Amino acid sequence: EVQLVESGGGLVKPGGSLRLSCAASGFTFSSYSMNWVRQAPGKGLEWVSSISSSSSYIYYADSVKGRFTISRDNAKNSLYLQMNSLRAEDTAVYYCARSSTSCWGDYWGQGTLVTVSS
Amino acid sequence: DIQMTQSPSSLSASVGDRVTITCQASQDISNYLNWYQQKPGKAPKLLIYDASNLETGVPSRFSGSGSGTDFTFTISSLQPEDIATYYCQQYDNPPELTFGGGTKVEIK
Numbered sequence: 001e002v003q004l005v006e007s008g009g010g011l012v013k014p015g016g017s018l019r020l021s022c023a024a025s026g027f028t029f030s031s032y033s034m035n036w037v038r039q040a041p042g043k044g045l046e047w048v049s050s051i052s053s054s055s056s057y058i059y060y061a062d063s064v065k066g067r068f069t070i071s072r073d074n075a076k077n078s079l080y081l082q083m084n085s086l087r088a089e090d091t092a093v094y095y096c097a098r099s100s101t102s103c104w105g106d107y108w109g110q111g112t113l114v115t116v117s118s
Numbered sequence: 119d120i121q122m123t124q125s126p127s128s129l130s131a132s133v134g135d136r137v138t139i140t141c142q143a144s145q146d147i148s149n150y151l152n153w154y155q156q157k158p159g160k161a162p163k164l165l166i167y168d169a170s171n172l173e174t175g176v177p178s179r180f181s182g183s184g185s186g187t188d189f190t191f192t193i194s195s196l197q198p199e200d201i202a203t204y205y206c207q208q209y210d211n212p213p214e215l216t217f218g219g220g221t222k223v224e225i226k
Contacts, residue, residue: 047213057213095162108161108163
């Protein structure tokens with residue numbers, strides 16, 4: 001059974017940092033691109049960042065470029081999102097989702113809540 | 119950036135009704151469109167991929183159609199468990215994908 005489990009969310013002050021993790025199981029993690037998507041409270045879905053299977057290609061939404069860093073460890077079946085210089089508008093539930101050349105978003109994690117507030 | 123305009127933003131229908139949601143892309147995205155269902159406090163669930171293909175295990179009352187810029191998502195007979203928010207998503211030019219604004223479906 002495919003599982004994606006996020007962790008690392010919490011309350012952080014503006015300007016602070018947080019590192020999210022996504023633990024994958026039930027599939028060959030190293031064969032899939034992985035993504036972060038976020039959802040602000042009561043709002044819609046926003047793509048944040050993507051990383052290819054071997055980390056050769058990395059992309060960010062303009063809203064997080066220069067502040068967030070996506071990475072993965074295929075040996076540990078894990079995806080990460082390092083978030084620096086956090087702003088109130090980064091408050092959201094952060095989901096990890098897998099993708100491939102044939103399908104985007106067939107599995108998502110349950111999400112982890114990041115709250116940026118003083 | 120490709121913009122996705124989804125309508126309506128909310129709807130109320132009776133059990134057994136046919137429900138239709140539309141999504142319009144700001145440019146041609148071929149058939150690179152997904153439809154998701156999201157229930158409160160849960161992650162989005164993929165229902166339809168490539169505009170019209172039903173994801174494994176998804177009830178056949180859900181369907182999708184369209185290509186290019188205009189897409190439609192249909193629930194042929196609304197059930198109580200279908201109460202959720204539905205989102206379209208384009209992936210014509212990954213990784214820069216975009217979502218529609220969502221349609222909240224309620225029971226009348």
